[in-house]
Amino acid sequence: MHVRDLAGEAFAGMLACPVRTALTTLGTVLGITTLVVTLGVAATAGNQIVGRFDELTATSVTVDVPEHDPPLVAWDAVEQVTRLRGVTSAVALAESEAAANVAVRANRLVDPTRAAGRTLTVLAATSGLPETVRGRMVQGRFFDQGHVDRGERVVVLGEQAARMLGVTRIDRAPAVFIGEQPYTVIGVLGEPRRERALAAAVMVPSSLGPRFGLRHVTRVLVATGLGAAELIARQAPAALSPGNEHLLLVGSPATPARARDAVAGDVEALFLVLGLVSLVVGAVGIANVTLVTVMERTAEIGLRRALGAARRHIAAQFLLESTLVGLTGGVIGAALGVVAIVAVSAVQRWTPVLDVRLALAAPGAGAAVGLLAGLYPALRAARMEPVDALR
Structure with a gap:
């Protein structure tokens, strides 16, 4: 055929x-x-x-600051990092094991029908935290340098911490009690895309840190532009602590490839x-x-x-x-x-x-x-x- x-x-x-x-x-x-x-x-x-x-992993740098006498990184050293080309924001944090379980109460009234107190993490931070951790203020505002200079007793609650304490509105300047001292709540931070543990934390200005044993910077978080993370990881230690950059531990950005x-x-x-x-x-x-x-x-x-x-x-x-x-x-x-x-x-x-x-x-x-x-x-x-x- x-x-x-x-x-x-x-x-x-x-x-x-x-x-x-x-x-x-x-x-x-x-x-x-x-x-x-x-x-x-x-x-x-x-x-x-x-x-x-690319948006999440390759745009963040973490610098861990070990204990040292004198302190390796000052609170105002973050300003030096933000001047680096490619840095969008940075924040200095002070954390400790002692401040990881602090009794926080919404009021002094004893109400047997509801839990008035919680054990929360207290940490000190500088003013650039919301932008650096990719969070947003769902209520109020974050503290600024003015609060630090005046030494005001103000706090910002994570969204989860606010729910746990029953703080639903801040327009009437509610207070929470840490120990026996009242602190005015000026804002509630929504769950951040980075450092999600902050959603259940109480954040205080660096000027109040010594009250909770948070005197020195323990970590610096840096947010960078896309593609600048590796360069900033090399430059940030020298900007934070000139001459002692070799003592800082830099969390190199994980290559997402x-x-x-x-x-x-x-x-x-x-x-x-x-x-x-x-x-x-x-x-x-x-x-x-x-x-x-x-x-x-x-x-x-x-x-x-x-x-x-x-x-x-x-x-x-x-x-x-x-x-x-x-x-x-x-x-x-x-x-x-x-x-x-x-x-x-x-x-x-x-x-x-x-x-x-x-x-x-x-x-x-x-x-x-x-x-x-x-x-x-x-x-x-x-x-x-x-x-x-x-x-």
Whole structure:
């Protein structure tokens, strides 16, 4: 049988039952569309994950200050860090184990129906804390240098600490009692994206730190612009403590490349599995319909064999039919997949990311699926004996 005749017979077999062929092609269309969409969405989501890692991980530097006499870092040394190019904000913190469990009460009244006191962490900080830890003031304001200079007894509560103490409004200047001394609550800090433990803490100005044993700076947090973290990690110690920079412990910003690539790879692998499952479902559909077609065309196969068609001619005809069905589904599925990716990205306001090679290879993948799905039905058709088929 000539190749041209084989192609003609295959097309005639496809067009003999257009509805059945369309339904068979639909399985491949769905499989290829799902594969293209899942891989494209995975790549797009991976790109968003990379952006999240860049925003959070690569824009922060932590400097730990060990105990030393005299102190290695002064409270006003933070101003030197903020002058460095690439630094957006910085804050100095004073923490200690003794101040990690301090009794804090909302009032002096003894109410047996509710807990008036809690054990919370008290820490001293400079005024740039909200910006540095990527938090926001849900109520009131954060203390500034004026509060420090005047030595005012003010505090800022973390949002969780405020709920625990029952402080819901600060417009009437409520007070909390730390020990026997009242402190005016001037603000509530929402849960920060960095240093989440601050949500359950009580923050006081550096001028009040000595009352709780928080005399010296123990940590400095620095927020940088994107891409400047590594440089600031080298420059910050010298800016904080000139001549003693080798004594400071710098938490080098973790390079997010390996972690983000791993996460993006996991997402792509998950979507790939889902796409392949859909593709397998489409292949099973093609195999099932092709097998039904073989059974319905038993008389035709017997007649062809009686007229001289060899087994290979019958097998080649059904293989080519299933391959054409898969190829058609691959072309349509690739087009629908690209449109779907662009539509999803537009709705989510993402930047669509799609490997052009995937869209170009999708028709070939559909043809391969059709070819593999048609192997068994084609072999079964080729094994029919003319007498049995005609009978």
